[in-house]
Amino acid sequence: xxxxxxxxxxxxxxxxxxxxxxxxxxxxxxxxxxxxxxxxxxxxxxxxxxxxxxxxxxxxxxxxxxxxxxxxxxxxxxxxxxxxxxxxxxxxxxxxxxxxxxxxxxxxxxxxxxxxxxxxxxxxxxxxxxxxxxxxxxxxxxxxxxxxxxxxxxxxxxxxxxxxxxxxxxxxxxxxxxxxxxxxxxxxxxxxxxxxxxxxxxxxxxxxxxxxxxxxxxxxxxxxxxxxxxxxxxxxxxxxxxxxxxxxxxxxxxxxxxxxxxxxxxxxxxxxxxxxxxxxxxxxxxxxxxxxxxxxxxxxxxxxxxxxxxxxxxxxxxxxxxxxxxxxxxxxxxxxxxxxxxxxxxxxxxxxxxxxxxxxxxxxxxxxxxxxxxxxxxxxxxxxxxxxxxxxxxxxxxxxxxxxxxxxxxxxxxxxxxxxxxxxxxxxxxxxxxxxxxxxxxxxxxxxxxxxxxxxxxx
Amino acid sequence: xxxxxxxxxxxxxxxxxxxxxxxxxxxxxxxxxxxxxxxxxxxxxxxxxxxxxxxxxxxxxxxxxxxxxxxxxxxxxxxxxxxxxxxxxxxxxxxxxxxxxxxxxxxxxxxxxxxxxxxxxxxxxxxxxxxxxxxxxxxxxxxxxxxxxxxxxxxxxxxxxxxxxxxxxxxxxxxxxxxxxxxxxxxxxxxxxxxxxxxxxxxxxxxxxxxxxxxxxxxxxxxxxxxxxxxxxxxxxxxxxxxxxxxxxxxxxxxxxxxxxxxxxxxxxxxxxxxxxxxxxxxxxxxxxxxxxxxxxxxxxxxxxxxxxxxxxxxxxxxxxxxxxxxx
Numbered sequence: 001x002x003x004x005x006x007x008x009x010x011x012x013x014x015x016x017x018x019x020x021x022x023x024x025x026x027x028x029x030x031x032x033x034x035x036x037x038x039x040x041x042x043x044x045x046x047x048x049x050x051x052x053x054x055x056x057x058x059x060x061x062x063x064x065x066x067x068x069x070x071x072x073x074x075x076x077x078x079x080x081x082x083x084x085x086x087x088x089x090x091x092x093x094x095x096x097x098x099x100x101x102x103x104x105x106x107x108x109x110x111x112x113x114x115x116x117x118x119x120x121x122x123x124x125x126x127x128x129x130x131x132x133x134x135x136x137x138x139x140x141x142x143x144x145x146x147x148x149x150x151x152x153x154x155x156x157x158x159x160x161x162x163x164x165x166x167x168x169x170x171x172x173x174x175x176x177x178x179x180x181x182x183x184x185x186x187x188x189x190x191x192x193x194x195x196x197x198x199x200x201x202x203x204x205x206x207x208x209x210x211x212x213x214x215x216x217x218x219x220x221x222x223x224x225x226x227x228x229x230x231x232x233x234x235x236x237x238x239x240x241x242x243x244x245x246x247x248x249x250x251x252x253x254x255x256x257x258x259x260x261x262x263x264x265x266x267x268x269x270x271x272x273x274x275x276x277x278x279x280x281x282x283x284x285x286x287x288x289x290x291x292x293x294x295x296x297x298x299x300x301x302x303x304x305x306x307x308x309x310x311x312x313x314x315x316x317x318x319x320x321x322x323x324x325x326x327x328x329x330x331x332x333x334x335x336x337x338x339x340x341x342x343x344x345x346x347x348x349x350x351x352x353x354x355x356x357x358x359x360x361x362x363x364x365x366x367x368x369x370x371x372x373x374x375x376x377x378x379x380x381x382x383x384x385x386x387x388x389x390x391x392x393x394x395x396x397x398x399x400x401x402x403x404x405x406x407x408x409x410x411x412x413x414x415x416x417x418x419x420x421x422x423x424x425x426x427x428x429x430x431x432x433x434x435x436x437x438x439x440x441x442x443x444x445x446x447x448x449x450x451x452x453x454x455x456x457x458x459x
Numbered sequence: 460x461x462x463x464x465x466x467x468x469x470x471x472x473x474x475x476x477x478x479x480x481x482x483x484x485x486x487x488x489x490x491x492x493x494x495x496x497x498x499x500x501x502x503x504x505x506x507x508x509x510x511x512x513x514x515x516x517x518x519x520x521x522x523x524x525x526x527x528x529x530x531x532x533x534x535x536x537x538x539x540x541x542x543x544x545x546x547x548x549x550x551x552x553x554x555x556x557x558x559x560x561x562x563x564x565x566x567x568x569x570x571x572x573x574x575x576x577x578x579x580x581x582x583x584x585x586x587x588x589x590x591x592x593x594x595x596x597x598x599x600x601x602x603x604x605x606x607x608x609x610x611x612x613x614x615x616x617x618x619x620x621x622x623x624x625x626x627x628x629x630x631x632x633x634x635x636x637x638x639x640x641x642x643x644x645x646x647x648x649x650x651x652x653x654x655x656x657x658x659x660x661x662x663x664x665x666x667x668x669x670x671x672x673x674x675x676x677x678x679x680x681x682x683x684x685x686x687x688x689x690x691x692x693x694x695x696x697x698x699x700x701x702x703x704x705x706x707x708x709x710x711x712x713x714x715x716x717x718x719x720x721x722x723x724x725x726x727x728x729x730x731x732x733x734x735x736x737x738x739x740x741x742x743x744x745x746x747x748x749x750x751x752x753x754x755x756x757x758x759x760x761x762x763x764x765x766x767x768x769x770x771x772x773x774x775x776x777x778x779x780x781x782x783x784x785x786x787x
Contacts, residue, residue, distance in 0.1 A: 096521035121524075206626030208612065270729065271633045273717040275612060416725045416745050427730055431634075450746060457517045457526075 063109035112148025112333035136357035145330035159333030161370035163293030174288035201288035215287035222331035229327035270427035298369030327403035412454030514753035533754035550738035558705035573656030594650035637731035659693035709736035
């Protein structure tokens with residue numbers, strides 16, 4: 001009897017241990033995910049051009065739902081019998097853990113800014129042979145921002161869309177109210193000129209700022225880099241080991257100008273922040289001008305009952321520091337990579353190719369939230385309204401007449417450090433706790449410390 | 460059966476002081492605690508141990524295959540920040556100020572409300588519920604309510620002030636964020652403390668109060684000499700819980716930041732609300748210095764531990780215990 005009880009105890013402990021281990025483990029699904037019903041075929045989502053895959057294959061794609069919708073997955077799976085796709089949400093730490101642990105991951109959504117880090121760690125596949133053979137994705141059909149995905153001779157991915165990120169938008173009504181005579185489209189406007197206009201267009205009521213003159217997009221490091229590009233300079237040393245901020249007169253002058261604009265409440269700032277973001281700020285009349293990209297077109301296109309009509313805004317080339325030339329490349333690039341550890345490289349490429357050059361790419365171009373990464377899709381960009389046509393003309397002019405070379409991405413630190421450190425020091429400056437020189441010196445010190453930390457980790 | 464055999468069996472049955480029946484009972488005990496114990500191991504002990512190990516590395520959250528042990532370098536850097544008036548020291552000092560301001564306000568206010576709510580007043584059930592409601596609202600929702608109240612441009616408070624004094628415009632969330640955080644903390648924290656104080660007040664023996672009243676004591680004398688001493692264990696508990704909660708504050712200042720939604724992971728609250736946990740969050744997730752962030756967490760842990768030990772030690776001088784806590 002006692003012996004029998006002991007066995008029961010042992011059996012229960014073993015069973016519990018097995019159950020708990022199963023609960024805690026990261027068990028991979030043993031069955032393929034249930035295939036959803038095929039959606040009604042539309043021109044935008046039809047995946048008929050994707051070739052059928054004979055062998056059953058499951059692809060694991062790390063991408064946000066906003067860029068890889070269930071509709072896209074359903075359309076592809078319906079047109080490719082045997083293929084199943086599992087989408088998982090993007091997460092940098094999870095990505096690293098999955099790759100190191102050898103878990104299945106085939107396609108990875110990421111920024112072009114990540115290319116060097118991913119390639120150096122051997123996480124992503126060099127797609128050069130695939131691009132060379134592709135009928136859909138041809139090098140001469142691609143925009144310059146695809147360069148963000150090239151590194152040390154390899155070609156690791158592609159952005160899904162892009163925009164020159166710092167074009168300048170200004171309200172004709174606000175300008176007229178302030179007595180500003182706007183120059184013809186495609187005129188290069190300087191930062192000093194725009195700052196002067198911003199001050200004139202700022203409106204206050206009872207101590208409250210009801211309209212800032214300019215909604216600055218907070219691409220602090222990117223703007224500094226593009227301003228320096230005008231003279232062939234860069235924020236970082238050749239080997240990326242140092243950022244030159246406090247000793248570069250142009251950078252100091254730019255940051256000082258912006259701090260003074262913030263002090264005058266002519267731009268949103270840490271003490272008077274934007275309640276939303278640039279599109280609603282412009283459409284609700286909270287900002288009279290903005291530096292931003294063609295992305296604005298998508299927001300304007302979808303606007304319902306705007307206070308200020310999209311047609312009221314003129315798009316100009318990016319602001320120039322020197323006044324002779326301006327640089328307005330895409331500051332990054334949201335795109336896709338293929339994992340170097342994938343066992344389904346060909347199937348992953350087929351899906352990659354479909355997403356970047358097939359129906360989803362056509363659909364994105366027709367919506368007009370950003371510009372297509374393939375020039376051949378430019379004809380699809382929305383151009384029914386006059387203001388939409390003006391935006392396209394401006395983009396084409398900027399592509400032909402401004403510096404479009406991608407900026408250099410420092411692989412040793414996150415540019416979030418530059419932006420958050422500057423915001424923190426700008427706040428202290430605006431509260432009168434430090435001088436602008438101290439704010440810039442603090443930024444220089446913090447950014448260089450972050451770079452030094454990154455280099456130490458990389459060694 | 461010989462006497463020797465019987466002795467051998469008895470010895471076997473008494474292995475490690477437990478008979479066969481004792482072993483069976485012990486086994487059942489372990490079976491019943493196994494689900495909790497395995498969970499505790501998997502989700503508490505192991506993560507804490509990994510966190511400790513991480514604090515000795517240069518782990519960035521992504522360098523699983525290349526991270527290195529760097530000894531006490533993270534701790535050395537953190538203490539360097541403390542001794543050179545760096546940002547870590549600033550964050551700790553702001554957190555300390557938050558604790559110093561909110562804990563006394565919370566305790567005094569909740570004690571006063573608890574005294575009122577234990578009196579025979581009309582509608583006390585309603586008021587008890589009313590004061591407790593903020594405690595059951597999820598933190599995120601309650602912070603959003605306060606954000607809607609205090610918003611610089613569209614806040615209810617500024618709108619009301621404008622009705623009273625036209626053209627009044629106060630940037631609550633950007634120029635007075637610390638005040639807003641303290642107000643939120645008191646609003647959200649008082650309800651729970653009131654309940655505990657009410658339990659304490661209702662536990663004061665009625666015969667003591669009756670005796671004092673017969674001896675001619677007035678309300679203040681009764682509170683000072685009877686109620687307050689008997690409530691010191693509750694006050695002591697509120698102090699300990701308040702210190703731990705205040706020093707770990709993170710979510711509230713992050714959510715109160717004006718651009719919390721737009722900035723996402725890079726959210727930076729106004730400098731007045733740059734608490735120690737915010738600094739750890741920034742170092743870990745914005746700067747991707749998980750190793751350094753872990754070392755800061757351990758420093759915070761030991762700081763809280765030392766404070767708690769000091770408070771517990773000093774409690775014998777001011778906390779009334781019906782039994783001597785040192786008696787075993």
